[in-house]
Amino acid sequence: MDLLSTKEEKLAEKPEIGDPTIADRVFATLHSAILTLQMPPGAKFSEAEIAKQLGVSRQPVREAFIRLAQIEFVRIQPKRATEVCKISEAAVLNARFIREALEAAVIRDACVHRSEMLIDCLEDIVERQRKAVDVNERELFHDLDDAFHRSIAEGSGRGLVWTLINEQKAQMDRVRYLSLAFNEPVVIKEHAAIIDALRDRDAARAEAAMRHHLSRINSIIAVLRQQHPQYFAAPETVKGPDKPTP
Amino acid sequence: MDLLSTKEEKLAEKPEIGDPTIADRVFATLHSAILTLQMPPGAKFSEAEIAKQLGVSRQPVREAFIRLAQIEFVRIQPKRATEVCKISEAAVLNARFIREALEAAVIRDACVHRSEMLIDCLEDIVERQRKAVDVNERELFHDLDDAFHRSIAEGSGRGLVWTLINEQKAQMDRVRYLSLAFNEPVVIKEHAAIIDALRDRDAARAEAAMRHHLSRINSIIAVLRQQHPQYFAAPETVKGPDKPTP
DNA sequence: TTTACAAATCTACCATACCAGTTTTTACTA
DNA sequence: TAGTAAAAACTGGTATGGTAGATTTGTAAA
Numbered sequence: 001m002d003l004l005s006t007k008e009e010k011l012a013e014k015p016e017i018g019d020p021t022i023a024d025r026v027f028a029t030l031h032s033a034i035l036t037l038q039m040p041p042g043a044k045f046s047e048a049e050i051a052k053q054l055g056v057s058r059q060p061v062r063e064a065f066i067r068l069a070q071i072e073f074v075r076i077q078p079k080r081a082t083e084v085c086k087i088s089e090a091a092v093l094n095a096r097f098i099r100e101a102l103e104a105a106v107i108r109d110a111c112v113h114r115s116e117m118l119i120d121c122l123e124d125i126v127e128r129q130r131k132a133v134d135v136n137e138r139e140l141f142h143d144l145d146d147a148f149h150r151s152i153a154e155g156s157g158r159g160l161v162w163t164l165i166n167e168q169k170a171q172m173d174r175v176r177y178l179s180l181a182f183n184e185p186v187v188i189k190e191h192a193a194i195i196d197a198l199r200d201r202d203a204a205r206a207e208a209a210m211r212h213h214l215s216r217i218n219s220i221i222a223v224l225r226q227q228h229p230q231y232f233a234a235p236e237t238v239k240g241p242d243k244p245t246p
Numbered sequence: 247m248d249l250l251s252t253k254e255e256k257l258a259e260k261p262e263i264g265d266p267t268i269a270d271r272v273f274a275t276l277h278s279a280i281l282t283l284q285m286p287p288g289a290k291f292s293e294a295e296i297a298k299q300l301g302v303s304r305q306p307v308r309e310a311f312i313r314l315a316q317i318e319f320v321r322i323q324p325k326r327a328t329e330v331c332k333i334s335e336a337a338v339l340n341a342r343f344i345r346e347a348l349e350a351a352v353i354r355d356a357c358v359h360r361s362e363m364l365i366d367c368l369e370d371i372v373e374r375q376r377k378a379v380d381v382n383e384r385e386l387f388h389d390l391d392d393a394f395h396r397s398i399a400e401g402s403g404r405g406l407v408w409t410l411i412n413e414q415k416a417q418m419d420r421v422r423y424l425s426l427a428f429n430e431p432v433v434i435k436e437h438a439a440i441i442d443a444l445r446d447r448d449a450a451r452a453e454a455a456m457r458h459h460l461s462r463i464n465s466i467i468a469v470l471r472q473q474h475p476q477y478f479a480a481p482e483t484v485k486g487p488d489k490p491t492p
Numbered sequence: 493t494t495t496a497c498a499a500a501t502c503t504a505c506c507a508t509a510c511c512a513g514t515t516t517t518t519a520c521t522a
Numbered sequence: 523t524a525g526t527a528a529a530a531a532c533t534g535g536t537a538t539g540g541t542a543g544a545t546t547t548g549t550a551a552a
Contacts, residue, residue: 021324021505046533057507062534063312070316078267079513079533094406098348105347160340164414267535292503303537308504325503325543 023060026050027067034073034084035170037177041086041231071170086233087174092221095168100214102165103149104207107194110156111203118155119199122148126191133184141184142176148191152198172217178224178231187213269306272296273313280319280330281416283423287332287477317413332479333420338467341414346460348411349395350453353440356402357449364401365445368394372437379430387430388422394437398444418463424470424477433459 020028030050033039051061065082068074072091076082110118125148132141146166153162176182190213197206225232266274276296279285293304293311300307311328314320318337322328356364371394378387392412399408422428436459443452471478 023505048533058534059506059508063309063505065534066309066312067316070313076534077514078535080515081533091406094404097351097404098407098410101347101351102344104351105343158340158343160337161344164344164410168410269535294503304504305536305538309535311504322504323544324505326545327503 021060022056023063026054026056026060027064029054030064030068031073034068035173035177037174037231039084041084041174041233044081044083046081071167073170087171087231088233089221089225089235091171092175092217095171096214096217098168099165099172100211102161103152103210103214106153106156106158106161107198107206107210108203109158110152111198111201111206113156114198114201115155118151119195121151121155122191122195122198125151126188126195129184129188129191133188138182141182145187152194174231175217175221175224178228179220187216267306268302269309272300272302272306273310275300276310276314277319280314281419281423283420283477285330287330287420287479290327290329292327317416319416333417333477334479335467335471335481337417338421338463341417342460342463344414345411345418346457348407349398349456349460352399352402352404352407353444353452353456354449355404356398357444357447357452359402360444360447361401364397365441367397367401368437368441368444371397372434372441375430375434375437379434384428387428391433398440420477421463421467421470424474425466433462 030039039045047058047061047065051058054061065074065076069076069082072085074082075085125144129141129144129148132138132144146169149165150159150162153159153165190209193209194206194213197209276285285291293307297304297307311320311322315322315328318331320328321331371390375387375390375394378384378390392415395411396405396408399405399411436455439455440452440459443455
């Protein structure tokens with residue numbers, strides 16, 4: 001892994017008076033590295049190693065690790081090692097279940113509370129997505145995709161729900177980085193269909209369009225798992241219902 | 247706040263070879279204290295203060311703070327202070343929205359995948375709730391309520407979803423501790439209605455029963471806010487949809 | 493009495509040293 | 523050579539001291 005290149009730019013700056021702490025910046029650096037697969041699933045590293053590479057002490061690195069562990073980006077094994085969590089197919093499908101349930105509920109709300117401004121905003125985003133496809137700007141396209149879904153949530157007064165969706169989405173985003181062929185034109189069509197239903201305030205149609213749109217990941221993950229088995233965790237056995245132990 | 251009383255029992259034990267670290271135990275102690283309102287919303291404290299009270303160094307306390315901040319139990323103000331987050335009505339209603347959307351989706355799944363064992367398990371839980379009411383064991387009743395919902399999720403293979411619901415629920419649980427009158431008999435009736443629909447595999451009825459059951463919090467929170475205004479944050483202004491900034 | 497400013501006293505953040513386990517290496521024995 | 527045990531080189535967890543910024547306090551001037 002090569003995080004040294006970003007050292008001088010991002011971390012070893014002068015001790016600014018600004019807000020972000022060193023731990024914040026270490027977290028952001030590692031978060032990005034994991035998301036973009038610069039740090040691939042299964043990679044092992046230590047507090048001391050990262051600290052040395054980033055030119056800081058172990059302490060802020062350690063605190064970044066704690067935060068990364070909470071979002072299941074890394075797994076801390078005390079006295080042993082810390083490693084990047086492998087992609088769990090069960091976790092990804094679980095994230096999709098959660099995302100679908102939430103976005104379905106959100107878009108139903110949006111059909112009631114939506115403003116004309118929201119429609120304009122969404123159409124603007126899709127238009128920019130078209131341009132992004134023309135110039136083959138994959139990164140921009142993905143950012144606009146996020147913006148599309150976030151705007152719907154915020155437009156119906158459910159901005160806080162998007163925060164949660166975004167966290168769940170992180171597991172899927174690593175998959176997204178793996179899949180080079182994302183079939184952008186179809187995505188744009190699906191977005192347009194969602195806008196249409198939203199404009200007509202047709203909740204049932206909007207919800208169906210959204211669910212269809214989100215079902216994409218299912219067909220992708222099985223393929224990617226075969227293409228990159230080393231990035232995926234072994235399939236878990238699903239537990240049955242436990243007796244409660246209060 | 248009086249955490250010293252639990253010091254000898256929970257923290258100053260012999261250095262076991264077992265798993266939980268000191269930071270884990272500090273986290274659990276503070277988590278419980280905040281949930282049960284022993285540490286009321288708005289209370290200020292410092293790393294050094296807690297460390298002294300619990301008889302540990304500042305480091306594990308600090309790490310516990312980081313984890314508590316991530317679940318929005320405390321707010322860390324650098325160089326200033328750390329305080330218990332006040333209850334935000336917007337956050338509670340947001341949590342309910344999320345919980346309702348997820349549990350509605352889960353129980354629809356459960357109507358398809360449910361086993362006879364799940365029905366038996368749920369009926370057993372409700373029966374124990376009746377007994378808990380008889381002997382006025384409020385704490386036990388609440389634990390069984392959690393067990394009821396968790397069992398439904400795990401019984402339909404969505405145990406991971408419960409993990410998320412549980413996190414969201416934490417904000418509501420502080421409200422639950424505030425409300426002394428919880429109207430347990432009605433809760434039991436609602437649970438029974440959910441079981442009935444689940445037994446009949448009637449997804450629409452089960453979902454409706456679940457949504458009705460979860461709507462309870464809305465009527466509670468407004469009253470509590472008036473009764474305990476010091477525990478609640480000032481109402482936030484809801485933002486409109488932003489233009490994306492990719 | 494009120495205001496202004498400085499010193500004392502807080503805070504959380506960071507660096508460092510040490511500890512107790514784990515893993516790997518090394519070296520000696522059978 | 524193979525096996526085993528000791529030792530060296532890791533790991534993350536904890537304790538502690540120092541630092542810079544924020545708050546409070548206290549004192550002096552208007």
